Amino acid sequence: MRNLGFGISRRALCLAAGAFASMWVLGAGAYAQDVPAGIDPDATIQAAIAYGLSGTFDPLSASGAVTIAVNWHVFEGLVDLDPVTREPYAALAAEMPVSEDGLTYTIKLRDGAVFHDGTSVTADDVVFSFDRVLDPESKSLFRSFVAFIDSVEAVSADTVKITTKYPFSLFNQRLGSVKIVSRAAVEADADAFGKQPIGTGPYKLISAVPEAQIVFERNDAYTGPRPALAKDMVWNLIADPSARVNALSSGTVMAIEDVPYIDVDAVAATAELEKAQSFGLLFAMFNTQAEPFDDVRVRQAFFYALDMDKIIGTGMLDNATAATSFLPATHPNYHEAAVVYDYDPEKAKALLAEAGTPDLDITLMSTDHGWVKDVAPIIKESLDQVGFHTTLDIGQSGGQYGKVDAGEMQVMIAPGDPSVFGNDPDILMQWWYGDNVWPKTRYRWAESEGYKTLTSLLEEAQRLSGAEQQAKWNEAFDLLSEEVPLYPLLHRQLPTAWNADELEGFAPVPTTGLSFLGVGVKE
Template identity: 55%
Template sequence: MAESRSPARALDRRQFLRLSGALGAATALAGTLAACGPASTNTGNADKGGGKGGGKGTIDAGLSYTLSTGFDPMTASGALPVAANLHVFEGLVDLDPVTRSPYAALAAAMPRQIDATTWQVTLRQGATFHDSSPVTADDVVFSFTRILDPANNSLISQFLPFLREVRAVDANTVEFRLSFAFALFGERISVVKIVPRAAVLADRQRFDALPVGSGPYRMVSATKDDRIVFAEHTAYNGPKPARAAGMNWLLLADASARVTALDSNRVRVIEDVPYINYAQVKKAHRADSVQSFGLLFLMFNLRRKPFDDVRVRQALHWGLDKDKMIATGLLGNATPASSFLQESHPDYRRAAGVYGYDPDRAKRLLAEAGVSGLDVTLVLTDTAWVKDVAPLIKESWDGIGVRTTLDIGQSGGQYKNKIDNGEYQVMAAPGDPSVFGNDVDLLMRWWYVGLWADKRHMWSQTPEGRQARTLLDAAAAESDTVKRKELWGQAIDLASVQVPLYPVFHRKLATAWNDKALTGFRPLPTTGLSFLDSAPA
């Protein structure tokens, strides 16, 4: 019988805006998080997947992160599990990994709107999970309600403030009832990946270590610091069928090891090509450096003087020689921020606050704020490219009379020991929530509503922070595209002037591959790799 449920203690709109627990361990996808999912004890090889994929060959790839979280899509937030889940799971709607355009995945068609606050989705006929069980409406209801249950502390729940009830109409149809009209419903539900209820309830820990989805590839094994092995899901009947019999992802955190693996033909593709090696790698392989939303931000602790003064925050942005940081530290592989969004984003518009390098203006703003002889300890993560630009930040700030001490450490430790307890002045760190979605509402809420605004930079406690939240709320319910973009633009302008947390630059992501051994491959504008349209040559 089809099941009907309401999300346990379902979030209404205002509850959502106060939500911070779901992000308790998140560090803006600066790479991976500290908690580790248990390694699989399963054995197997992707080439032994059997079925119709037996003659297709295997895709060997070099990934830049180790396995530091589990795979359950309700909680997975590490860069590597998120990339793996692109291949293992499906949403009702998914976003093309390259274009970021929505398409019907487990849904037979895009969601159908019944009225302002009711939507229905019909499932793709014949869809099965990797354990051969059919995908049903009850699985869909379960997948949504477990995420929305506050007891599960899901990272994804913050993206669904509009959702009031999910119920199965019949075995193949699901109805969504909203607390308020939400114009982006069709693409936003892509954040929820559909899981088999029976498998999760039987052994959630095992599911987290070796997940079962309905995607084109099933996971055979996952070994921390070594590799992840996939095989083709031969019963898959959706829009993105596997074009390989399997995949072997080698986990090569060392940059030189990734380059060596590609040069020696041990792998066909690597992500995160070291900028210093990019020109040389491009001579021997196909390579591309793709503009992303991924950024380096400056975040200020508004609880600590003098950073509660907007003039001080602006001064430290004006005092950064961004062009030198990009040219020297990243060898040109970034673009200075001219907005919260990167210039290639479909909703980009130049922000009211754009900070070039103007040391005289920086000094003048500090003087206007009555600040002299400022000592700043800058907290940074130990991401390789962040460490490359860190001395250039110090050089810039020292040049405007701000004595700067660099505090570089492992990402999880920096957040736990300094940021989340408020024991910091300024932070510079990477982040890229665009792996979850590309719409402005999602990207802005990540940093300006919830954990970051309530607990980290504390902007939500200011009149401007509350105004930004009001603008985002209004945009979320606005059905007119032009009016919605205008509201987003106002929110971006406010953030660009107040700069509680704001981009310094948007990074380019360098990927290299052997195009003679791998066809159909396209590099991503987000962290990770996708092989949904790729095949061994």
């Protein structure tokens, strides 16, 4: 099927629009018992998830692929991004916020909103949820995403006032970075809350067993725009690609993410399958404070050495696009970078010679994700042909990052996709280049002049909008392409498959995870 824009197919847009229409016909307080005709309200949605479960569900710091996808269904922000279309919609807010003066937003909560334990959502819960993310002591991963906020105050029991430090054009797109939690539940036992969260979303989390399954139950007290259309959901955690495909073909599950590239044609013959062009990338990052990659010429030589046609064609069966900027070409804010690393082994050799390092012994670290393991030997082959003598170190992601954080990395390739948090260029750059662990202790670029310039560009862009904002982002993209402290090699296509005879309203997301918001099982 033909894709429109950033990984969103015509079918996905139609399904999302249809789901919204159905919900609003039924009214904002519609429960799953009032689902549209042809949908079984007593059905169970069965799905297969590709990634392992680890870490907390507490939205203060939950960042794993699985926990984020779970939280789409369990928690709500004042405004959330639709996981499929990436468009903002009023979730816990009664309506989309509008500023009175460009700095102040008065936001009323939707009527009847309650947490999964039956307690009412209050303005105090909203203030608490924002304050703990904004508190530097909490070390929240999402603090930089809402750094534009100056204060959050309760106006009344069901109304808050958010004041920003400056006019911020992405206000509504960014509010969903903070999910609203029950102050009472968190303060009673934060650890227990992280394991068994209490949200306001259409589904309740019943149990979560690593390497096994996650079980959800419909929240019949839900009063928002995305009521659950099934009685419950079971997400089977199936890391093995073949087992995931077998689960779909046997009818054990109704949808799977991350269809193995080698199985795409076979799966498409028996199920609905779409490839979404994602932001998700394979990046290379370097220890920029240690030889040899403290020299930008050596970092650039690394990129010029890579035969991306072979890496993508052989290693990924053409299911990716070579990076020509920080963003993929399908992104609405794409700008071709000042430096595009076409395959040029002679230029790579010349840069190494200019840097005084024509022959280098390096260790290339890599995570052990299946498709990353497939391309790592091809990357080694390209590097070895220009003068790098490459030793591969492939290992489990957690262990590899442990070595990175201990300062044991020269260069590492790994996958990443912060678009699960949002899709605007600022949030995507803030994840890797913001005031956090990445530039400080991983690729160790935070003390450089390049980093200071980049930070200044991002701060300026936050205060602008439209063409002026885009121009600052373009400067940032250009700078990153020249300095390449951490930079994409490619952007992946994500094949998702599902049984269209069983699921109604399903569409793949252009990131990791699956969304069943507005999705039901056919009678």
